[in-house]
Each structure stands twice: as C-alpha cells, then as structure tokens.
Amino acid sequence: MFNSPSPPRPTSPGPKAPPPGSIPQPRRDGVPHETVPDWNNIGLFTAGIALGAILGASVALLWAPASGDETRHRIGRRVRRFRGDEDLWDELAEELELAAAESEEEAENEAEDEEKELKAALKT
Numbered sequence: 001m002f003n004s005p006s007p008p009r010p011t012s013p014g015p016k017a018p019p020p021g022s023i024p025q026p027r028r029d030g031v032p033h034e035t036v037p038d039w040n041n042i043g044l045f046t047a048g049i050a051l052g053a054i055l056g057a058s059v060a061l062l063w064a065p066a067s068g069d070e071t072r073h074r075i076g077r078r079v080r081r082f083r084g085d086e087d088l089w090d091e092l093a094e095e096l097e098l099a100a101a102e103s104e105e106e107a108e109n110e111a112e113d114e115e116k117e118l119k120a121a122l123k124t
Contacts, residue, residue, distance in 0.1 A: 064071045081091055 061071065066074070077091060077094075
C-alpha cells in the first residue's frame with residue numbers, strides 16, 4: 001500500500017506559469033504573464049512598517065531632549081493643530097520664539113561661565 005508506485009503525472013507541452021508574486025516571464029509570443037500579488041508578504045511588510053513606526057516613536061519620546069512637561073505640551077499642541085484648533089503660522093511663531101529663548105538662555109549661561117573663568121584666572 002505505501003510502496004505502491006504513483007501514477008505518472010501528465011506533463012504539459014507549454015511553459016509553466018510563474019508562481020504567484022514572482023517576476024513574470026514572457027511567453028513565447030512576447031506577452032508577459034499576469035502576476036498575482038502575494039498578500040501574505042505584503043501584510044507582513046506592512047505590519048513591520050507599523051511596528052517600526054510605533055517603536056521609533058516610543059524611543060523618540062524616551063530619549064527626547066526636552067523635559068516631560070515640555071514634550072507633552074508640544075505633543076498636545078501638534079494634536080490641536082491636526083484637529084484644526086490652532087493655526088500653523090501661530091505654531092511656527094511659537095516654536096521660533098521658544099528656540100530663540102533657548103538659544104538666548106544658552107548664550108547667557110556660556111557668557112556667565114566665561115566670566116567666572118576669567119575672574120578666577122585674574123585672581124591667581
């Protein structure tokens with residue numbers, strides 16, 4: 001029963017169609033076969049993209065250069081913008097003012113540090 005020979009399979013005289021999702025091979029008359037997309041691979045690729053985006057956003061939030069309150073404020077502001085509660089130009093102006101204030105603060109801190117170093121150097 002298990003050792004019985006299998007019947008011979010009929011062979012087709014024409015070329016075989018390519019498997020679904022593969023690169024189509026031209027027929028003898030030059031017209032390519034129609035390919036069928038492999039939806040399993042497409043779904044897996046899409047799931048990978050979504051997972052990567054979620055993980056990337058999580059890591060970005062954890063390693064954000066701003067404090068938690070400031071980061072939440074920025075996220076809330078962007079959510080309001082997408083909902084249409086805030087004008088884009090107002091947000092841009094606010095971000096520019098924030099960036100200018102941060103730069104000014106850093107410059108003041110550097111100037112104070114240099115002043116302290118100079119005073120210490122002059123005392124010695």
